[in-house]
Amino acid sequence: MSSKQGGKAKPLKQPKSEKKDYDEVDMANIQKKKEEEKALKELRAKAQKGPIGGAGLKKSGKK
Known part of the structure; x- marks a missing residue:
């Protein structure tokens, strides 16, 4: 079985x-x-610079 038909056909x-x-x-x-x-x-680039709003999740200080 040595034919060239095996494998994927090229598009x-x-x-x-x-x-x-x-x-x-x-x-x-x-x-x-x-x-x-x-x-x-340009607007997307400006929007990604720096934080928007708060500092994120704050830790309570309890251990």
Whole structure:
């Protein structure tokens, strides 16, 4: 039984997609979306800096 059929079959390659031609409205929407993503990234980065609120769980001091 020395056939090449054993094992997993390789997936077929997908054809490369063609470059799309965008008009001005599409380009404006894409640019706006990129700016919103950038603003969200900056806000997330700022939100992760430093503690928010209290010091977390406090120990009572009892042993």
